[in-house]
Amino acid sequence: MSSFRRCVARVVVGAAVATTASISTATVAGAEPVAGCAQARQEIAIRSSVPLLDWSENFGIDAQGDLWVSRVLRGEVQRYDREGRLTATVDVAAPGAVRLGPDGLLYVVTGNSPLSGSGGIVRFDPTAPNPVPAPFATGFPQPNGAAFDAEGNLYVTTGNGVHRLFPDGTEDMDWWAAVRVDGPNGVVVAGDSVYVTANFADADGTPVARVLRLSRTDPADATTIADITSFGALPDFVDDLVVRDGALYVTTLAGRLVRVDPVSGAACAVLATQPLTAVVADPADPAALLAGSEEGTVLRIHPAD
Template identity: 35%
Template structure:
């Protein structure tokens, strides 16, 4: 997440999406299936121990972007900190199609206009990972997604257009111009669609952007029935056919059906959740049931769906 202060101040729709109206907002009910929350790692002082993003490498390590301490951490399934290394302002974390790990740098939770941002790559199998820059010169970066061809997609919370970077490091300016979503935060690719949560819009929308036709982006749903109570949507993931979106402000994980927009609250009572990912190749965690969440409180929690 980038500028929380700015998001609270703006709180109004931006240049959001093309094509037809989204489903009408309604008060969200609890999902029918219960979910259990277990603390994987306790946090410290809220905000000062801010863990911003996470991703599994599929080889038994959970990688976490600790934005407050400017480092990336690698955890074992028993909660042991295996390794860590410095990254200035780490944000979105994703596993690439090449098996390498990628992390945004230059992310600032108090300013979405931080300069000098981009993407770093590191080898998750290395005993002492050494990150190297693969994308530079993108200001205000936050979320990250990588498609099967190795293209990077970077969200910017106070700018219009999701930035697309080709595998060779060049910018696809035309794609970005067509994906003119303002205030995107979390990004997730499902098949040939890119889904984005929008943080600076009072209706708290989730947007679908076709990778091949970004100008045809549409809203899947709007999650704030009251425009004065925007949810500050952060990262999202795809889980058992549904999207699961973190609401930073309300401490919720919200389940969204990408086909219908129907939504419900999967988990509440979290402490400023900023990212959620499906557990893959991580000890006895089951990707059909288990999600992990990081929070600005510093906690890492495990959510097991019923």
């Protein structure tokens, strides 16, 4: 979700973050909340220096295990080592998702703002003394999330759908034309499944926060995994997601980290904290996750076994 759009929405739900969330899983017949969904532990991995200005929109991990954080309001991507020390900064306009490509380069979404006009994807060598971003693909309205599949194709969520780019930067137009997803946000690929978070209004104007599955081989086959709402009549908004131990972990505007069973659609909130943005596996701890926040702090989260 766009940083600026989410910033407006947080005024509505921000005061309710401390309340108990209700996660709806009615989209899958027979689905029940995950039994015994124990609460996760959290700690600060990287502290923000200037709250909100340090908004950590998204991040990725390079081959050395360093973390690259998109500071969307600063217009830069910052590199941190495993001790949480800032070691490099690369200028990227309104950066979004950061993903390590099969070629060892980092691919960064740029133009993740309604004020940026047309956006795209840039890439650079994270091992270079002074990395210089080079264009990889352009012409996307407000791109946000990104994920590679096993064949090196790059999936990008934008203001007009989910796009698939070949390793040479050209687009699979047939794949894009077959996809029907309103308000796509985060994306992650596991096998043939392309999991996407989406925020939109249904036919009655009711806000919907949804987790869907697309097929890499049949993109017209879209399946709803779960609808996620909170605070009774007030909606939550889903942002990023990651696959860990066969489950999906989804971040929300209301500060929930929600675990979703991709088979049954059962879901529960394992953490209630500040508004969350992105989530990735922690390279320093295979049992932990790293989650970004609007305030700018990066949290290390330990889901219960």
